[in-house]
Amino acid sequence: MLGGAIxxxxxxSVPNLRALHPYMTDHWRDIIVQRGLSELExxxxxxxxxxTARPDWRPEGRKPASTLDLVRTQALDPFRIGTAICNCxxxxxxxxxxxxxxxMARALNDWMVAEWLDKEPRLRASIVVPVQNPELAVDEIxxxxxxxxxxxxxxxxxxxxxxxxxxxxxxxxxxERHNLPIGIHAGSSYRHPVTxxxxxxxxxxxxxxxxxxxxxxxxxxxxEGVFSKYPSLKVVLLESxxxxxxxxxxxxxxxxRGLRMEVPWVDRAPADIMRSNVRLTxxxxxxxxxxxxxxxxxDHMGSDELLLFSSDYPxxxxxxxxxxxxxxxxxxxxxxMFDNPRATYARLTETV
Amino acid sequence: xxxxxxxxxxxxxxxxSKLAIAxxxxxxxxxxxxxxxxxxxxxxxxxxxTFGSRPRQAxxxxxxxxxxxxxxxxxDAWPPEGGRPGSSLPxxxxxxxxxxxxxxxxLNPTGDNGASFQNREFGAGVAQAMNRWVEAEWLIEPRLxxxxxxxxxxxxxxxxxxxxxxxxxxxxxxxxxxxxxxPPGQKQYWKIYEAAAAANLPIGVHAFGFGGYPVSGSGxxxxxxxxxxxxxxxxxxxxxxxxxxGVFERIPxxxxxxxxxGFAWLxxxxxxxxxxxxxxxxxxxxxxxxxxxxxxxxxWLTTQxxxxxxxxxxxxxxxxxxxxxxxxxxxxxxxxxxDDPTQVLPMPLPEQQRRDFFxxxxxxxxxxx
Numbered sequence: 001m002l003g004g005a006i007x008x009x010x011x012x013s014v015p016n017l018r019a020l021h022p023y024m025t026d027h028w029r030d031i032i033v034q035r036g037l038s039e040l041e042x043x044x045x046x047x048x049x050x051x052t053a054r055p056d057w058r059p060e061g062r063k064p065a066s067t068l069d070l071v072r073t074q075a076l077d078p079f080r081i082g083t084a085i086c087n088c089x090x091x092x093x094x095x096x097x098x099x100x101x102x103x104m105a106r107a108l109n110d111w112m113v114a115e116w117l118d119k120e121p122r123l124r125a126s127i128v129v130p131v132q133n134p135e136l137a138v139d140e141i142x143x144x145x146x147x148x149x150x151x152x153x154x155x156x157x158x159x160x161x162x163x164x165x166x167x168x169x170x171x172x173x174x175x176e177r178h179n180l181p182i183g184i185h186a187g188s189s190y191r192h193p194v195t196x197x198x199x200x201x202x203x204x205x206x207x208x209x210x211x212x213x214x215x216x217x218x219x220x221x222x223x224e225g226v227f228s229k230y231p232s233l234k235v236v237l238l239e240s241x242x243x244x245x246x247x248x249x250x251x252x253x254x255x256x257r258g259l260r261m262e263v264p265w266v267d268r269a270p271a272d273i274m275r276s277n278v279r280l281t282x283x284x285x286x287x288x289x290x291x292x293x294x295x296x297x298x299d300h301m302g303s304d305e306l307l308l309f310s311s312d313y314p315x316x317x318x319x320x321x322x323x324x325x326x327x328x329x330x331x332x333x334x335x336x337m338f339d340n341p342r343a344t345y346a347r348l349t350e351t352v
Numbered sequence: 353x354x355x356x357x358x359x360x361x362x363x364x365x366x367x368x369s370k371l372a373i374a375x376x377x378x379x380x381x382x383x384x385x386x387x388x389x390x391x392x393x394x395x396x397x398x399x400x401x402t403f404g405s406r407p408r409q410a411x412x413x414x415x416x417x418x419x420x421x422x423x424x425x426x427x428d429a430w431p432p433e434g435g436r437p438g439s440s441l442p443x444x445x446x447x448x449x450x451x452x453x454x455x456x457x458x459l460n461p462t463g464d465n466g467a468s469f470q471n472r473e474f475g476a477g478v479a480q481a482m483n484r485w486v487e488a489e490w491l492i493e494p495r496l497x498x499x500x501x502x503x504x505x506x507x508x509x510x511x512x513x514x515x516x517x518x519x520x521x522x523x524x525x526x527x528x529x530x531x532x533x534x535p536p537g538q539k540q541y542w543k544i545y546e547a548a549a550a551a552n553l554p555i556g557v558h559a560f561g562f563g564g565y566p567v568s569g570s571g572x573x574x575x576x577x578x579x580x581x582x583x584x585x586x587x588x589x590x591x592x593x594x595x596x597x598g599v600f601e602r603i604p605x606x607x608x609x610x611x612x613x614g615f616a617w618l619x620x621x622x623x624x625x626x627x628x629x630x631x632x633x634x635x636x637x638x639x640x641x642x643x644x645x646x647x648x649x650x651x652w653l654t655t656q657x658x659x660x661x662x663x664x665x666x667x668x669x670x671x672x673x674x675x676x677x678x679x680x681x682x683x684x685x686x687x688x689x690x691d692d693p694t695q696v697l698p699m700p701l702p703e704q705q706r707r708d709f710f711x712x713x714x715x716x717x718x719x720x721x
């Protein structure tokens with residue numbers, strides 16, 4: 001494998017809420033202690049679910065990926081990763097209080113700087129924003145955008161409202177202004193059931209439902225006109241899977257042909273918008289069992305610029321060192337590991 | 353990437369229309385509630401007149417997302433004698449059945465059919481009336497076969513409705529929609545599937561419906577286009593629920609047809625479910641086989657609205673991966689996104705494959721052969 005690749009989705013974890021105490025204002029520290037909050041872990045990744053961490057990445061007595069040493073020895077070094085973008089999934093977006101959401105997001109980002117970015121030059125991070133309140137989310141972007149080690153703004157694929165809604169546009173305007181892609185990660189703030197049919201019985205279904213959720217997020221972003229208003233905005237789908245993309249391109253483009261009168265600001269075919277403004281990470285890869293089919297599917301995507309390399313560490317998406325989806329042509333693998341991430345994240349090529 | 357397959361003719365040969373066609377999705381339409389009154393109990397007539405249907409959506413009449421055409425219909429489908437598109441059997445015979453040589457047409461009376469009313473007892477009464485109306489006014493045409501409308505949110509009433517019609521060979525399917533009020537694989541619905549399987553009837557799951565929850569996990573989108581495209585996502589969650597809850601494992605002889613939800617999403621969903629199931633097996637010990645195996649064995653799909661990639665030939669890959677024996681051609685008459693059998697496939701198929709796709713698969717599934 002080629003050394004020095006850019007890993008676009010890696011998940012350091014917060015050991016517990018106490019670890020954020022030093023980064024909170026006195027007010028929020030007092031509130032957290034007074035009200036007895038000890039954790040903000042989402043049900044999106046149950047602690048002992050096999051998918052949440054690979055067995056050999058589960059340290060005794062500690063959370064997976066909760067120390068820099070673990071991340072170095074289990075991910076950065078063995079996979080010879082040159083640069084990794086940290087997407088912290090601590091559940092600050094899930095809080096109903098906008099103020100607490102903003103307070104916790106701020107603490108989380110400052111913790112990221114002090115505990116990770118300052119200590120390990122290979123790491124970059126996404127700005128976690130309190131999506132509960134777009135105005136506060138913009139404040140957080142403005143507060144941190146000057147630090148070029150933050151290369152992206154992070155949102156969850158499911159929240160209060162579809163992501164294309166105009167209420168969210170100030171976030172996209174701020175992101176575009178600062179050359180920051182919007183990273184949309186699997187997960188939900190669980191304001192609504194994850195399926196249109198209500199709350200599913202099994203975690204298996206919750207995780208399966210992430211792929212349709214990404215499809216709907218793309219429909220919303222495109223149909224509401226986000227890319228017409230912010231044409232240079234890049235959206236990166238994280239832990240989304242990608243083999244569903246061609247079918248969704250086809251369907252949305254077909255209906256756009258029939259229904260564009262409803263969304264006249266969508267001035268290009270949705271498939272073209274996806275190819276120019278949307279990127280997807282490689283793990284998990286919901287690949288067919290047959291290599292020839294996988295090859296056809298890559299053809300269906302219609303561009304070799306869509307995929308970005310990711311480990312999704314410490315989630316258990318692959319075994320051993322099979323970090324790259326099986327069956328990628330060599331030339332494409334190199335594009336996915338180096339060229340596409342650099343083209344997507346302008347800040348990766350800037351000097352820190 | 354960017355590999356283009358060789359350019360091929362994009363239209364079927366002219367004589368394709370001479371093929372016998374089976375149409376997996378035709379919508380008979382009533383003009384008003386009054387059409388049902390001859391088939392309805394008096395107390396439900398009063399309820400309909402006084403309070404209306406009260407489905408799990410906002411408006412008394414018409415959809416929450418305005419359609420692209422009145423009644424979402426083809427502009428040429430208004431019957432010359434008056435009435436709504438799809439309301440006239442003589443005109444439907446002429447415009448749809450005769451013109452396209454449709455020898456088997458499956459009627460799916462969707463829409464305001466009682467299946468998901470807030471008042472479940474009233475809904476069951478309306479569903480019953482819908483079936484009587486279809487029997488009396490539509491199944492007099494031998495090329496047409498019925499789907500049994502069931503009030504699926506009331507299991508007992510739904511089972512009773514299936515049993516009422518199970519012995520009538522003119523009804524060939526049990527009708528549900530993709531927007532149930534709870535995940536459809538959950539236990540409360542199993543008796544419906546058992547009754548269908550016992551009667552040798554597939555469950556036809558049509559897109560649409562009013563389950564009450566937003567079509568996306570992020571709430572309600574703004575536009576009709578999102579709602580329409582969203583049927584494919586809803587169908588994915590529907591199928592995932594049926595598979596992961598073990599409906600296909602638990603109920604022998606259970607067959608399901610996904611109607612008007614698209615199909616190209618299926619291969620990726622099956623690969624994804626297999627991968628996740630492999631990782632999380634410990635949660636679902638009731639599953640004895642990989643999700644894709646249940647799907648391959650027990651699920652059929654209608655093809656309208658046919659996906660149209662550029663280049664169009666790419667869609668044939670998706671059809672290959674699903675399996676040509678599991679696809680049923682459908683027109684969705686009288687709706688605006690009608691698929692024409694002479695235009696629907698991007699290239700000519702080998703004769704046998706063409707006959708299976710347009711006719712034999714449906715004849716076999718619906719036991720007409």
